[in-house]
Amino acid sequence: MIRYRALGAATAALALVGALTACGTTGGGAGGSSAAAEQDISVEVGSDLSGKRICFGFSGSETEFWAAGITSIGDSLAAANATVIEHNSNEDPNRQLEQVRDCITQGVDGIIVIPEDGSSANTIIKEANDADIPIGIFNRPPASEDGAAIISVADNRDVAAQTVQYLADEAAKLGRKVQPLVMVGNLSDQNAVQRRNGFMDVIEANPDLFLAPIEVQTNWDAATGQSNLQAALQANPNVDVLFTSSDFLFPQIQAVLEPLGKWKPVGQEGHVIMGGLDGDNRACGLIESGYVDATGVQDLFSEASAMLSALGAAIEKGETDPDETIVDPGFALTASNFADRSQDMWGCVITPPAS
Amino acid sequence: MSTTTPTPAASTTPSLSGQAPPPRSRALLRRLLAGEGFVAILIVVFILAMAPFARGLLSERNMINVLSNFWPLAIIVIGQTFVLVLAGIDLAQTAVINLTNTVGALLVSRALEPTLFQNSVLWNTVIGPDGGPLGGGWPGILFALLIVVVIGALLGSLNGLAIARLRMPPFMVTLGTMLLFSAVAVWLTRSENVANLPDDYVAIGQASLWGALTVPALIAVALGIAAHYLLGRTPFGGWLYAAGTNRDAAIISGVPYKRVVVTAYALSGVFATVGGLLYSARLEAGRPTLADDLLLDVIGAAVIGGVSLFGGKGSVLGAALGALFFVVLSNSLNLLNLPFTVVFIVKGLVIVAAALLDVARTRLLGGAR
Numbered sequence: 001m002i003r004y005r006a007l008g009a010a011t012a013a014l015a016l017v018g019a020l021t022a023c024g025t026t027g028g029g030a031g032g033s034s035a036a037a038e039q040d041i042s043v044e045v046g047s048d049l050s051g052k053r054i055c056f057g058f059s060g061s062e063t064e065f066w067a068a069g070i071t072s073i074g075d076s077l078a079a080a081n082a083t084v085i086e087h088n089s090n091e092d093p094n095r096q097l098e099q100v101r102d103c104i105t106q107g108v109d110g111i112i113v114i115p116e117d118g119s120s121a122n123t124i125i126k127e128a129n130d131a132d133i134p135i136g137i138f139n140r141p142p143a144s145e146d147g148a149a150i151i152s153v154a155d156n157r158d159v160a161a162q163t164v165q166y167l168a169d170e171a172a173k174l175g176r177k178v179q180p181l182v183m184v185g186n187l188s189d190q191n192a193v194q195r196r197n198g199f200m201d202v203i204e205a206n207p208d209l210f211l212a213p214i215e216v217q218t219n220w221d222a223a224t225g226q227s228n229l230q231a232a233l234q235a236n237p238n239v240d241v242l243f244t245s246s247d248f249l250f251p252q253i254q255a256v257l258e259p260l261g262k263w264k265p266v267g268q269e270g271h272v273i274m275g276g277l278d279g280d281n282r283a284c285g286l287i288e289s290g291y292v293d294a295t296g297v298q299d300l301f302s303e304a305s306a307m308l309s310a311l312g313a314a315i316e317k318g319e320t321d322p323d324e325t326i327v328d329p330g331f332a333l334t335a336s337n338f339a340d341r342s343q344d345m346w347g348c349v350i351t352p353p354a355s
Numbered sequence: 356m357s358t359t360t361p362t363p364a365a366s367t368t369p370s371l372s373g374q375a376p377p378p379r380s381r382a383l384l385r386r387l388l389a390g391e392g393f394v395a396i397l398i399v400v401f402i403l404a405m406a407p408f409a410r411g412l413l414s415e416r417n418m419i420n421v422l423s424n425f426w427p428l429a430i431i432v433i434g435q436t437f438v439l440v441l442a443g444i445d446l447a448q449t450a451v452i453n454l455t456n457t458v459g460a461l462l463v464s465r466a467l468e469p470t471l472f473q474n475s476v477l478w479n480t481v482i483g484p485d486g487g488p489l490g491g492g493w494p495g496i497l498f499a500l501l502i503v504v505v506i507g508a509l510l511g512s513l514n515g516l517a518i519a520r521l522r523m524p525p526f527m528v529t530l531g532t533m534l535l536f537s538a539v540a541v542w543l544t545r546s547e548n549v550a551n552l553p554d555d556y557v558a559i560g561q562a563s564l565w566g567a568l569t570v571p572a573l574i575a576v577a578l579g580i581a582a583h584y585l586l587g588r589t590p591f592g593g594w595l596y597a598a599g600t601n602r603d604a605a606i607i608s609g610v611p612y613k614r615v616v617v618t619a620y621a622l623s624g625v626f627a628t629v630g631g632l633l634y635s636a637r638l639e640a641g642r643p644t645l646a647d648d649l650l651l652d653v654i655g656a657a658v659i660g661g662v663s664l665f666g667g668k669g670s671v672l673g674a675a676l677g678a679l680f681f682v683v684l685s686n687s688l689n690l691l692n693l694p695f696t697v698v699f700i701v702k703g704l705v706i707v708a709a710a711l712l713d714v715a716r717t718r719l720l721g722g723a724r
Contacts (some may be wrong), residue, residue, distance in 0.1 A: 088695040094634055094647045101420045102689040119550040119640040143550055187471045187547055196470075219546050355677040 003308040038333035041068060041350055042075035043305035047312030049082035054311075055103030057087045057096055057124075058114040065300065066114065067130035068350060069138065072304050073112060080312065081139035088177060093120035100124050110315050111135040112307070118143030118190045125149045132320035136311040141190045141325075148323035150314070152307035156191050156277070159330035160198025160245075162263065163275045165296040166334045167241050168202050170273045171210055178240035178273075181214040181232065183225055183253075185245040192220070195245040195277055195296075214239065218249060239272060246296055247278040247347070250286060261299045265290030266335060279333060284348040287338055294334040300346045304327045373507075385719055394676040398683060409690035419567050421679075422688050426571035427560075427633040428676040431649070432656045433582050434626025434687035436674040439657055442666020443518065443525035444601040445623045448653060450536035451510050452631030452646035455503040457540045458645070459632055460549035460641020462488035462499040463556050471547045490553045504628050510536060510625020515617035535668040540643035549641035561634025563648055571633045578629065582622075584669040595619060599666030656681040658713055665717055681705075 009302035018044060054077050058070050077084045079154035085103055093116040101112060104127065111128050113135065115121035128135035129147050136150040173176045182199045185192030192267040196215075203210045216232045217227030226249075233239060244253060257272060264271040267290070276283050279297030286292035306326040314322040334346050342348040387393050406412050431448060438445045461467075461477065464486035472478055481488065489495035510532070517528045562570045586592035594615045597605040606612045635641050658678020662669030684705060688698045 085694075086694070087689065090648070090695055093638055093642070094645065097638060098420070098424055098685070099689055101423075102417075102686060105414060105420060106690060108413065117548060119548050120638060123637075123639050153425040177692045188547075193568070217545065269441065 015046040024262040041072045042079045043301050045312045047316050049080040049266050052109040053083045055085045055108040055111045057099050059089050059116040060091045065278045073355040108119040114138045115140050134314040134322050136307045148321035150310045150322050150324050152303045152326045153255040154330045155300040156194035157198040160195040161201045163294045163296040163333035164202040165201050167273050167275045180212045180241040181239045183216045183218050183244040186220045199243050222252050225249050229256045241273045244276045247276040247280040247283040294332050296331050297345045299328050388581040391673040395682050398680050405687040409687045425682045426575040429628040430575050430626050430677045431630035431653050432674045432678040434623040435657050435667050436662050437622045439662045439682050440595050440599045440669045441619045446529040447532040448627040449646035449650045450489045450533040451624050451627045451630045454540040455628040456631040456635035457641040457643045459503040462487040464551050465490045466551045496556050507624040507628025508621045515620030519613035519616035544643050557636050557639050560633045658709040
């Protein structure tokens with residue numbers, strides 16, 4: 001009896017592993033959620049990649065921006081008839097490096113990476129260059145210009161500055177000096193550095209309007225951001241202007257501001273003038289309902305299309321070390337221009353894929 | 356390659372005299388399970404089974420990749436072996452890696468961005484815009500390496516002291532220090548990565564001397580031989596096995612138990628530090644979160660390699676083979692292009708299977724190593 005039970009358990013375990021393996025092998029194509037599958041968010045690649053194998057490594061899909069970007073890139077490559085080898089490193093740069101090396105072993109024709117941070121991007125670019133495989137880096141730029149890669153990235157500094165300038169214009173209407181607060185991302189990510197710089201550019205340009213800003217570290221982590229914001233607001237309850245370096249933190253901001261009576265729409269007593277950056281679906285809804293004043297928009301689809309087109313062209317031409325930086329100028333979607341420009345923001349036009 | 360026991364206290368294999376000889380099949384099973392040959396066979400069978408499906412698995416390039424992933428992990432697993440043999444566990448190894456690789460990078464970095472590091476407690480004392488104090492050449496780099504290895508030994512010793520002197524459970528001590536050491540690493544750098552490392556420092560994790568013979572390979576082999584000698588050929592090794600098999604009997608037999616515990620945890624810290632430095636150098640940056648996801652790989656590899664979670668059993672060769680199996684497993688799952696969730700599930704199942712195997716081994720072999 002015990003033997004039969006053991007045999008049954010072993011069979012069940014093997015069946016489970018087999019089923020999982022079967023699931024996995026079909027996942028070589030584009031990943032993404034069922035929600036995303038209902039909506040086509042693929043972009044133009046401009047090349048027929050039939051017979052080409054593209055390695056696509058990303059570090060996680062925990063925000064709307066990354067979930068949409070990953071789904072869009074995967075779907076677009078599949079639509080261009082490429083075989084996509086997806087690897088999620090789950091925010092471990094060491095694992096990402098190993099995954100890229102394993103892709104190179106398989107003789108892929110091209111590599112696309114959303115790196116964990118700028119310094120690991122350089123290491124991965126070097127691996128691809130050494131193997132003579134063209135590589136594209138999406139949205140998160142390398143720390144230095146070493147190596148050849150197609151880099152598609154938003155002008156984070158300018159987009160942040162445009163957004164914070166709108167917040168400054170709104171704050172000026174209060175007719176007094178105001179207390180600004182910035183939620184800073186992981187500063188080993190150039191995107192976070194440039195967004196902070198954009199914020200500081202506007203603060204420093206308006207010394208008569210702004211008090212010394214309060215900086216809250218988030219490290220791109222929701223829990224860290226929430227607890228640090230909570231502490232900052234306990235010490236400085238009179239914050240007038242809040243800029244978050246990424247829209248994905250708005251739920252945490254709401255969780256902190258609401259109990260303090262500061263989560264109010266524009267025009268109500270206690271409204272904190274707020275802005276973000278990314279242009280996700282949540283920010284779209286919050287601007288529409290008046291809780292958020294502005295957000296900097298990265299044109300996710302334009303960035304993805306530009307990078308995929310450049311990489312596809314390099315693969316077609318047999319170029320192994322294309323070196324190009326594609327800058328997305330972005331724009332600020334504000335309460336003032338919402339009616340005219342909301343349809344230009346990716347977060348307002350797609351159903352957010354599950355992250 | 357089972358190790359021999361230098362002291363009588365460690366000879367705890369139950370005597371079979373007076374009992375009927377075991378059936379031949381059982382004896383064969385015992386022989387198979389007792390040695391590292393089991394893991395070696397497992398690796399060969401696994402590679403042969405996966406080769407038709409995992410594209411490039413047997414290619415030269417992939418072999419180099421596998422070895423590159425293997426050396427640092429093997430060093431860390433061998434370090435963990437010292438404490439597992441003692442019937443302990445060192446959950447803080449990953450935190451030691453996080454802290455020491457970050458400190459090492461800070462000491463040798465050639466430039467540090469003030470925006471990122473000016474709020475560090477070390478700014479304008481140890482580090483500054485021109486980086487750390489020891490990045491100017493080989494002497495400085497070697498001195499920096501010595502400093503971080505000493506730090507690793509001290510951190511490990513702290514664990515050992517708490518366990519040996521205060522008689523605290525190893526799991527709780529190292530769980531606590533895992534959080535503590537990792538938090539210090541994040542605090543020192545405000546969670547920033549430390550880049551701009553000198554080429555000589557990076558070469559420690561990457562440089563090839565001849566084909567697959569790399570600097571990490573040399574370091575790992577040297578440390579492996581030293582660890583094997585320590586475990587198998589010195590009184591310390593015998594004391595370790597004895598204390599891991601039966602603590603009270605070992606103390607009565609004259610084993611300096613507290614000293615052995617502190618030394619074992621110090622060695623675990625040192626090996627973790629060296630393995631972490633290799634990981635850090637190949638990524639060309641110090642990272643305060645470098646090893647956050649590494650613990651299961653380390654424990655899993657050790658157990659697969661025949662190092663018993665119950666203490667008293669295990670060898671350096673077994674630990675290294677366990678690490679090799681884990682690296683080959685990860686590599687082949689990657690080459691199958693499986694989603695990372697499936698990779699985690701398979702790894703988890705393998706670790707559970709290894710733990711079951713450990714129980715089976717313990718039942719079948721009694722106290723034999």
